[in-house]
Amino acid sequence: MAILVVPLSIVLDQIVNVFLLGAFVLPMNKSKISNTLLFQIIKEKHLLLPDIMKENDMDCWIIFVRETPSNPDPIMNLLVGGDVVWKAAFIFSISDGKFKKTVILGEGDSSAEKRKGIWDEVIGYVKGISETLKTFIDKLNPTKIALNYSLDDVVSDGLSHGMYLNIERILGEHKKKFISSKPLVHAVRGRKTKTEIELVQKACELTEEINKKMAKQFKIGVSETQIQEMFFKEMENLGVEEAWQRNCCPAIDAGPDKEIGHDGPREDLFTQKGHTLHNDFGVRLNGYCSDIQRMWFFGTEDEIPDELIHAFNTVRDAIQKAADYIKPGVTGHSVDTIARNHVISQGYPEYGHALGHQVGTEGHDGGVLLGPLWEKYGDIPKGLVEENNIFTLELEVVTKNYGTVSLEEDVVITKDGCRFLVPPQTKFITL
């Protein structure tokens, strides 16, 4: 391919194909999002922007990128769609109360952006972006310029340092106005649109469907890796991919000797009567993820040891208490505290991670975290829960004799509470 020419046409052509010519649709597996859905979500997100910018008292936000296949900005898929080769500035601005969406990018690439129909203005440049961008910002003269950098939050940190140095050089004195776009990114990512909620819900439903189907095939004397292989085959049959790294999606944990979490499946650990089986599993369906943990027991209900039942009920109830408490306006860490205190009250040490993270295009979707105020989480747990956020609620306790009990549910925040995307697990599934 010629260096001048590469990735921009992806969007151009797919748009042409889907919207103009109507007939040709690229073959794709069920994990990838179609262009129809992608641009539906992007349009929904664009509608949220004026309010989000006003709430945060921001009048200019620039997504400044180049060659995004090599160095992507995580916000591109929600606000732009597709990739760019040359330096490009996607600018959201409010001037005299009027919200405007402008793109400044390589002339050769501008027709693709024009055809998307999502921008108020597309300005192509020939030799370099500097003059066009500087002139535009001089004229706009915003009070602040939000850029995608953040000390704590990876999804708000899509601007590379080299590109920061470029825009600092280009915009001269305007650099005093630079400010982190983190609150904007959090709101854009976190406030799931109707379409996004439906997509995560479908991914959750499919995950449970696979879990139920696989459980019918679980047998005694099978290794963790063999069980993982069963899941892989079923996912392949269904044309869906894992929501996170394949080697631990699903994570499979059999019996008391397995420390849940860090290690993938082992070849030398086998299912046994009287033992638990656990998985941590999500699929990517239409570009959106699920993230669910389930637990099974090899034996009848009567055979489940009291120690396991107490542990299970502790985890289940901690999740339910957090779900009963969570609603728009509460802080992330306050939700974590509810679950954490319950675990401690039942005689277990507290779990070593956050109660929950957001789920969306990534299994770990960034934004406000339902986590403790520990140094490693920075100020992320201090953020407020908002309507239409989707969170995991997950934790584990370790029993003395029977290993770890761990569950994870996915909830969407409603106007005054939350809703489980699929029914939560309330007792061991016996096998």
Next chain:
Amino acid sequence: MAILVVPLSIVLDQIVNVFLLGAFVLPMNKSKISNTLLFQIIKEKHLLLPDIMKENDMDCWIIFVRETPSNPDPIMNLLVGGDVVWKAAFIFSISDGKFKKTVILGEGDSSAEKRKGIWDEVIGYVKGISETLKTFIDKLNPTKIALNYSLDDVVSDGLSHGMYLNIERILGEHKKKFISSKPLVHAVRGRKTKTEIELVQKACELTEEINKKMAKQFKIGVSETQIQEMFFKEMENLGVEEAWQRNCCPAIDAGPDKEIGHDGPREDLFTQKGHTLHNDFGVRLNGYCSDIQRMWFFGTEDEIPDELIHAFNTVRDAIQKAADYIKPGVTGHSVDTIARNHVISQGYPEYGHALGHQVGTEGHDGGVLLGPLWEKYGDIPKGLVEENNIFTLELEVVTKNYGTVSLEEDVVITKDGCRFLVPPQTKFITL
């Protein structure tokens, strides 16, 4: 999945599986690199590092990353392998003449790095990276600290601005020593190892194999999109993916009405007798790419218009002249000039892009560019060609009546010249 726990175990487990347990290998398509190959290449690259650092008078290079699935550094796949969740510093240093490789990363993730066996020292932290990293650098007290940022070059710009601010804060007065790692990144990426050259060669051979097979099926009256579909099906049969964005890989261009390059295939352009057919195509095989352009003619050799023959020979000879000239030590732009001058001497306007880019894990692999000294290319074409670089040589000329003629070949730089990875096209392939 628990936030604490996600992607690090990918490498851990695959290493365990491949190297320790020996039996279980994850199912994968032929496009993805196996862990065996990945770590073979990483070890080969590590062997290059002491010389590369000494040549560039650098005594400390830090790859500083977090949550790489959301925000990757393009150098990770060549020097680290796998992903990290928490802030991690991969440090290459030379002290008292001794080269050393150190990792400082989250304690929970450190066992995975230890098991790789590629680091001299793996230091885990619990609460945060700051103190451990600062202490290490204080003790090392290097003269320079190379970081992955670059104004011009995307593959040397993997450090996000937020992470730059973090390391600036952590290292205090050492920040005066910060310097761009661009020359290191260029050498590491550009100096292809034996294994890498073999992999790109295999990808090129497969590309030509597919081209030849497909050409037997090319017919008159078929649309560009239909021809692209034929390629997609063959790629699916072979289990390989496209080297760049699917919608223009292969790019398909039929006849005089198609401007080669920017647009993907069209449904309303059909192959015709007396017309050309062109593609720009590469596959990803074992993680490495090819990038080749070929041209066909619907008719006998006698029927090819002189205008097309003159154009073809001009492009072919420009590429050959560049290939005859290129060798280690020449500047990128001087190679471009050879081809550009030939095109002009034959009465055509010069092409609007660079003659060639490097190929490797990406179709556009960064580093020195065989391009003109135009503003948009920055100082990248001023770099020197090195042994074992792999470049494309590609250009087009536009005829008055028969559309565009465009070819692209892939060459590896040898000790005193270059070698075509597959035989270059020397005349129209007639259909």
